[in-house]
Amino acid sequence: MNTLYVLLALLAAAGWITSTVTLRMRALQDRADRLERRLGLVLDHLGIEEPEPAGLDAVRALMREGRTVSAIKAYREITGAGLAEAKKAVESLDLKV
Structure with a gap:
């Protein structure tokens, strides 16, 4: 007890x-x-x-190829951002640069 x-x-x-x-x-x-x-x-x-994090050119290239999920993963690896933050950032990237 x-x-x-x-x-x-x-x-x-x-x-x-x-x-x-x-x-x-x-x-x-x-x-x-x-x-x-x-x-x-x-x-x-x-x-x-x-300043823009180094390596975003690769993320932009993935977005131009239509590989959004890969672009988000790459952005997270580069910046250490969370999933929601990375998704928002990748979707707002200027692809012309």
């Missing part, structure tokens, strides 16, 4: 720790998002454009 109480206490502690860490991570992500937004405003105000 004591073992059962110990297990329940351990499960409760694990649940509490997990929820605390999750809340902290969410707060940190919100803070990072706010800082990124502010940095974007400062860069816009100063007229500074973010």
Whole structure:
């Protein structure tokens, strides 16, 4: 019976720790998002454009060939972007360059 109480206490502690860490991570992500937004405003105000990552010519070539999935994969490898971010970026690429 004591073992059962110990297990329940351990499960409760694990649940509490997990929820605390999750809340902290969410707060940190919100803070990072706010800082990124502010940095974007400062860069816009100063007229500074973010340089294009090296290797996008290969991504553009894949897009011209109609190989969108391969282009997204290549973009993710080059930039380290997530799937949604890479898809949005690849779809918005200027293929004339």
